[in-house]
Amino acid sequence: xxETPAQPxxxxxxxxxxxxxxxxxxxxxxxxxxxxxxxxxxxxxVIELDGETVVKCxxxxxxxxxxxEKTGEYQTYMKAVTITDRIDYLASHTNNLAYALAVxxxxxxxxxxxxxxxxVVLSEVQRIASHxxxxxxxxxxxxxxxxxxxxxxxxxxxLDLTEMMSGVRMMPSWIVPGGLRGDAPEGWFERVKAVMxxxxxxxxxxxxxxDQNPIWRLRTQGVGIVSVDDCLALGxxxxxxxxxxxxxxxxxxxxxxxxxxxxFGVPTGKFGDVYDRYRVRMAEMRQSxxxxxxxxxxxxxxxxxxxxxxxxPPPRAELDSSMEAVIHHFKLWTEGFRxxxxxxxxxxxxxxxxxxxxxxxxxxxxPWRMHxxxxxxxxxxxxxxxxxxxxxxxxxxxxxxxxxxxxEIDR
Amino acid sequence: MSDAQPAVAPGPAxxxxxxxxxxxxxxxxxxxxxxxxxxxxxxxxxxxxxxxxLRDDPALDYRFFSECLAVDYLDPxxxxxxxxxxxxxxxxxxxxxxxxxxxxxxxxxxxxxxxRVPGDDPTVPTVTGVYAGADFPEREVFDLFxxxxxxxxxxxxxxxxxxxxGHPLRKDYPLGGERVQFADGTYGPAISDRxxxxxxxxxxxxxxxxxxxxxxxxxxxxx
Numbered sequence: 001x002x003e004t005p006a007q008p009x010x011x012x013x014x015x016x017x018x019x020x021x022x023x024x025x026x027x028x029x030x031x032x033x034x035x036x037x038x039x040x041x042x043x044x045x046v047i048e049l050d051g052e053t054v055v056k057c058x059x060x061x062x063x064x065x066x067x068x069e070k071t072g073e074y075q076t077y078m079k080a081v082t083i084t085d086r087i088d089y090l091a092s093h094t095n096n097l098a099y100a101l102a103v104x105x106x107x108x109x110x111x112x113x114x115x116x117x118x119x120v121v122l123s124e125v126q127r128i129a130s131h132x133x134x135x136x137x138x139x140x141x142x143x144x145x146x147x148x149x150x151x152x153x154x155x156x157x158x159l160d161l162t163e164m165m166s167g168v169r170m171m172p173s174w175i176v177p178g179g180l181r182g183d184a185p186e187g188w189f190e191r192v193k194a195v196m197x198x199x200x201x202x203x204x205x206x207x208x209x210x211d212q213n214p215i216w217r218l219r220t221q222g223v224g225i226v227s228v229d230d231c232l233a234l235g236x237x238x239x240x241x242x243x244x245x246x247x248x249x250x251x252x253x254x255x256x257x258x259x260x261x262x263x264f265g266v267p268t269g270k271f272g273d274v275y276d277r278y279r280v281r282m283a284e285m286r287q288s289x290x291x292x293x294x295x296x297x298x299x300x301x302x303x304x305x306x307x308x309x310x311x312x313p314p315p316r317a318e319l320d321s322s323m324e325a326v327i328h329h330f331k332l333w334t335e336g337f338r339x340x341x342x343x344x345x346x347x348x349x350x351x352x353x354x355x356x357x358x359x360x361x362x363x364x365x366x367p368w369r370m371h372x373x374x375x376x377x378x379x380x381x382x383x384x385x386x387x388x389x390x391x392x393x394x395x396x397x398x399x400x401x402x403x404x405x406x407x408e409i410d411r
Numbered sequence: 412m413s414d415a416q417p418a419v420a421p422g423p424a425x426x427x428x429x430x431x432x433x434x435x436x437x438x439x440x441x442x443x444x445x446x447x448x449x450x451x452x453x454x455x456x457x458x459x460x461x462x463x464x465l466r467d468d469p470a471l472d473y474r475f476f477s478e479c480l481a482v483d484y485l486d487p488x489x490x491x492x493x494x495x496x497x498x499x500x501x502x503x504x505x506x507x508x509x510x511x512x513x514x515x516x517x518x519x520x521x522x523x524x525x526x527r528v529p530g531d532d533p534t535v536p537t538v539t540g541v542y543a544g545a546d547f548p549e550r551e552v553f554d555l556f557x558x559x560x561x562x563x564x565x566x567x568x569x570x571x572x573x574x575x576x577g578h579p580l581r582k583d584y585p586l587g588g589e590r591v592q593f594a595d596g597t598y599g600p601a602i603s604d605r606x607x608x609x610x611x612x613x614x615x616x617x618x619x620x621x622x623x624x625x626x627x628x629x630x631x632x633x634x
Contacts, residue, residue: 062570069555070579074586105446232474232509235544248509253519266512341494342445345505345523347477358503360482362493369482373505378478381547410570 027055030392034063038141038396041406043380045399047392054395057387059380064410072370076336077103077177080370084357085171087372088408090133093119093126093162094350095372096175101256101346102357103177106339109311111179115304116258118184119175120295121192122162123257123348124288128199129158130351131281131288138278138400139210142219147206154202157195164188177337178312179305189296196289196296203285210278220275224386224398227272234385235378238353240402243280244272250349257348261298262291274401281403311337336365345373352376352403376402377409427451427522430468431461440527450503452525455535458504462524462541465506472517476542477505481552485530487583499530500558504538504545528558537563555580 033044042063048056068087072080084099085092097119104110111119136151159169165184166172174181210216231241241248249266251259267283269276305312313332314325341363347356353375360369379402386402387395428442428451438461441452453461465473482501484492492499503525510519526535537560538545549560550569557578560566568575577584 062568062572065570067579070586108446229474230543233476233543235476235478235542235548237475237477246509247512252512253510254521343448343450343523344446345448347507347521354477358480358505368484368493371480373478373480377547377551378544381544 026050038399040137040399040404043404043406047395049392052391054387054390054392057384057395059383061409064406066411068411069371072367074366076365077367078336080367081176082173085173086407087411088405089170090130090405091126091351092171093122093175094348094355096173097123098346098348098350098355099357100175100177101348102344102359103339105344105346106342106359106361107177107311107337109178109306109308111306112303113258113300114302115179117295117299118180118304119257120259121292122175124292125158125161127288127351128285129155131285134281134403135206141396141400142216144210144213144216147209150206154199161192161195164191183304189299192292192296196292199289200286203282207282217275219397220278221273223274223390223394224401225271225273226382226386230385231382234381236382238350238375238379239277239280239284240353240379240382242267243269243276245270250347250354254347256346262294264291274397277401338363338365350375352405353379372411374408374411376404380404380409425449427465427471430471431464434464435460448523450523450525452527455526455528458526459536459538459541462504462538465522466541472508473506473522474517475507475509476544477507479504479545479548479552481556481558483556483580483582485582498527500528500533500556502526502528502535502552502558533558534561536561539563554578557581
């Protein structure tokens with residue numbers, strides 16, 4: 001029987017002038033990603049491990065960098081809407097909305113009530129759809145595969161609503177500066193109601209699947225704790241911040257799109273661990289459903305777009321009879337509108353936190369600078385704090401609990 | 412349109428500028444309030460003190476570091492900044508005083524603190540010591556604009572490859588021109604001489620060893 005191989009004698013090697021890795025001798029550096037299934041895309045983590053304990057965790061990003069902000073500077077304001085979907089492909093309506101609100105503030109226009117309410121319905125439906133993807137993938141990371149299939153089944157029904165309205169499932173570009181591309185089709189609200197009526201029962205099912213599972217509770221409770229003060233200094237927002245105990249929601253704190261009209265709660269956690277973040281998002285889906293139901297019930301009549309031909313093209317029917325309408329249509333789709341010189345930033349509460357577009361206008365038809373405040377990019381900064389000192393297996397649970405979308409981190 | 416933030420009067424009526432002016436005389440270069448958004452331009456050299464003051468003042472309580480970003484105002488056709496500005500870059504810090512409904516702490520106000528950065532000396536003191544969350548966004552601004560944050564603990568590229576040359580969001584950096592897989596022999600209009608092989612990702616079997624490794628390349632041996 002042979003002896004176990006001896007540990008390398010690092011000191012002897014150093015004295016001989018051998019180059020040694022500049023890390024501590026008792027730790028090991030492991031590369032996780034960018035093609036790791038638990039990294040939700042192409043996140044790469046360089047993890048320094050002491051046994052199974054994470055000593056240091058350094059995220060490396062940029063694998064999905066597509067230069068969206070640079071591209072935006074070369075599009076007219078209306079064309080740039082389509083690239084805002086692609087930033088966070090799980091929350092395209094909310095991205096469109098944040099962009100549209102910033103451009104509208106520059107232009108000094110505001111859509112009519114029906115436009116606001118339709119935007120509320122779409123953005124809250126999007127929030128539920130996005131949280132369902134988070135729920136499914138997060139549970140899958142921890143080993144609960146059933147929830148994944150169920151959550152994606154529900155999400156498909158929500159994407160059907162988007163498809164029914166806009167024709168596409170994921171990149172609708174339906175919310176645009178000045179309002180929406182169009183009103184809801186016939187039968188849409190009935191369909192929304194039907195999906196929303198079914199949702200609570202489904203959510204109960206998923207919660208039962210997870211909450212009554214001791215493995216789920218052991219792997220999430222007390223794991224990845226982050227305090228409110230750390231969250232605020234790190235720029236962490238959204239459900240991750242609320243799970244730490246601060247009831248901050250921009251829909252309440254700085255209402256946009258008439259969110260003040262709706263009655264809903266802001267769920268918060270207590271400990272700021274993975275389990276609290278799960279509870280907060282589950283509760284948020286129920287609150288979003290309440291908002292959607294209220295908005296559909298109280299949906300005002302009337303147009304959805306700004307009544308300003310310099311911003312929104314005229315309806316198709318007008319083109320047949322009015323020369324003015326033809327000119328406006330032509331000018332808007334070739335040159336676009338020109339907001340006055342200035343800067344605007346309208347933060348909204350996206351599914352992952354504060355999202356807003358910082359737009360600088362030089363008075364031309366193209367944004368001089370189009371910057372998105374990326375919620376998950378900022379939230380990812382908390383990863384090292386949550387993971388360091390925990391086990392490697394906890395890291396997988398923690399990544400899932402921040403709900404990262406790499407398309408938004410890398411842009 | 413309804414402004415989500417409370418309207419602020421410019422000048423001394425604005426508490427943020429008043430506080431800065433009182434405690435750090437001369438630090439405020441400009442106060443602008445438009446469309447319900449407040450922007451205070453401060454001296455570049457004293458931005459750390461200014462942000463600490465806004466964070467620590469109990470009445471203002473700017474606890475939430477939303478982000479920071481940069482804007483390049485250079486007009487590449489003239490070589491001069493647009494809109495009559497005298498400096499090429501502006502770095503904008505987006506601070507928010509989170510209102511806590513449980514304790515009543517915070518004001519719910521948002522302020523954009525700006526610093527002007529000349530094109531020939533693109534450096535700004537880092538604010539990572541004030542807000543830990545400035546780490547990633549400052550790296551992003553460094554990566555895409557080439558503005559160096561003095562004192563940043565880990566100033567590396569964050570989105571572009573480590574060995575990339577140039578800063579893509581600068582206005583004199585043209586759109587296009589990257590080496591792509593299917594454009595054999597054509598490297599785009601203007602920057603072919605500035606693009607180097609990205610280490611390890613060549614489709615021609617090159618490993619990028621002919622390219623100089625970036626000085627800030629992370630020490631991750633064995634990877």
